[in-house]
Amino acid sequence: MRVLFAAHQFFPEHYAGVEVVTLGLARELRARGHETFVLAAKRSIPGNDIEPGETEDYEFEGVPVRRVGRPKEGPSRPYRLDYENEVMAARAREYMREVRPDIVHAEHFQGLSAAVIPAFKEFGVPLVYTATDFWAMCPVVDFRRHDGAMCRGPELAHCVRCIASRHTGTRMKAIADRTPAAAIRLAGALSSTPLAALSHQLRQIGALRERPDYIRERMRLVDRIIVYTRLMRELLLANGIGEGKIVVSPYGIDTSRIAGLPPGDSEPPPLRVGFIGTLAPHKGCDILIRAFRMLPREMQAELKIYGNLERFKPFVRHLRRLAAGDRRISFPGPFRREEVGRVLSGLDVLVVPSRWYENQPGVILEAFAARMPVVATDLGGMSEFVRHEENGLLFGLDDPADLARQLRRLYEEPGLLRRLREGIGPVKTVEEDAAGLEALYESLLSGRERVV
Incomplete structure (x- = not known):
């Protein structure tokens, strides 16, 4: 089968957890006789040599990759592009026509935006989403509020301050810190009135207010959601995402560089x-x-x-x-x-x-x-x-x-x-993970008619 992986970023510049998992699965599925591809976003910042909406094609460790430039960053960027980016949706359609995958597996939608979900589904293929972090529920991803409290779901006044807290020393953060929560909620209400046409700030707050519903609606198009933990399952369901579609399945890792280590038996000191x-x-x-x-x-x-x-x-x-x-x-x-x-x-x-x-x-x-x-x-x-x-x-x-x-x-x-x-038990390997996904993909494919 032909599998298209989608991610918020990819190698060689980015090599954190999501990228490592995506690459490992793409390579292992290739070793099992399937064709795999990656569609990823890329930050349009100085030194990255890519403009918003531009594409670049290359191979990384044998896997074909297409990356698409994200919108320019900064406080003036329309916030709506965080989750609704029709340029990214158009690029997703273009790559779908070229690759013609049997299934799409999204490891992350950040950068690509949730607008790519209906774009993928237009082609009649199953769509699997792995909730690798809390982006679908949290505009700053980590579910940790500006005041240090652990979050449970979006609330406009807190979300405004959380975003501002990522811009230390800016005028935006200073204003957010001084503005009462009631005033932020009032601005959220005004953002749905004609006044929003006259104010960039109201439009930004309006986009943030509409984010949860927009993502929740697009997520209903996803066929299966994989989560690594019971905690993630609980939080997604509490925020109206994934009812009846969630599978708890920790990912596997490449143990080839670790398996040969001599068993640790040293005792301190040191x-x-x-x-x-x-x-x-x-x-x-x-x-x-x-x-x-x-x-x-x-x-x-x-x-x-x-x-x-x-x-x-x-x-x-x-x-x-x-x-x-x-x-x-x-x-x-x-x-x-x-x-x-x-x-x-x-x-x-x-x-x-x-x-x-x-x-x-x-x-x-x-x-x-x-x-x-x-x-x-x-x-x-x-x-x-x-x-x-x-x-x-x-x-x-x-x-x-x-x-x-x-x-x-x-x-x-x-x-x-x-x-x-x-007390340490066996660790799930990428080979075991790929075998489980292969079975999941085949079960989803067997339940649909092939769309030409």
């Missing part, structure tokens, strides 16, 4: 602690550094922080200031995918200190594949994989003191690290 991920505030690396610096100086431990040091430079500078003067903390930076085995073999425990729900961090599965315990924030998503006292430890949200206590336990309690290693 305790070798690691962080692997995006060095952005919502990932909580600052919590880990604060916790690590609470450990007694006589405790033999080291912390290695792996991640791109250039993408979120202000936050990286903040992390370096937090770590200043502590020689036990180092910043090796990013590493190539083929080096994951080497990196993991140099650690005893991985810490995932995220401030948001985290749908299914691939790094947790990679650590488990290497028989390495994980210490994670006690939040839905992560806590479905990291089971306290069985294959890892959990600590309270935004609580470096609690994290420090858990790290001390690994150092001070004899046999704890070994017991947690023994």
Whole structure:
């Protein structure tokens, strides 16, 4: 069969969780005799050499890819383009005509917008959507509010402030901070009146107000929704998405670079602690550094922080200031995918200190594949994989003191690290994941007439 994957971004510039999963499935399905393709958005920013709506074609590791330039970014960009972009829909139709897939599997709609959903369905093929994060419900994706509270669904006044909070130091954020919630809700009501034609701000608020209903309606066209966690299923249903269509199925990972590692059997001292991920505030690396610096100086431990040091430079500078003067903390930076085995073999425990729900961090599965315990924030998503006292430890949200206590336990309690290693079960592989998807695709295809 011919399978078209859709994603918000793709290799080579972008190589986080969604991209890794998409590439892994596309390659594995090719190995199983199918034809796979990728349609992805690409940010139209200086250095990316692509204009909004422009396309570029290339192959990555044997998979044909078409990328389409996203709208220019900035406060003046019409917010509606976040979820309703007819240019992206037109490009999706063009690629559908060229590729003629039997099935479309969307791993993410950000950048492409939900307008591509009816465009895909015009061709009479099944459409599968994997809710890799909370974009369908949250305009800033992470479901963590501007005030630090965990969110459960869109509310206009909070959504306005959440978007503004991503633009620190701007006039937009200053205005949003000073505007009462009642005034924002009033602006939302006025945005549906003729006054909106006279005000860019009202049009922006109106577009944000209409976002949930627009996405919810398009999502009704999706044939099957795959979620990695029970938490995601619960949140989608609570927000009116996916009734009767949701399948809970964690994704599989490529274990080929990890499987050959010698089994971890080292015991502290020293305790070798690691962080692997995006060095952005919502990932909580600052919590880990604060916790690590609470450990007694006589405790033999080291912390290695792996991640791109250039993408979120202000936050990286903040992390370096937090770590200043502590020689036990180092910043090796990013590493190539083929080096994951080497990196993991140099650690005893991985810490995932995220401030948001985290749908299914691939790094947790990679650590488990290497028989390495994980210490994670006690939040839905992560806590479905990291089971306290069985294959890892959990600590309270935004609580470096609690994290420090858990790290001390690994150092001070004899046999704890070994017991947690023994509690790690088998990890789902990309081969197993692809086989399950293959069966899903075939069941969907058998229930329709082929459209020529």
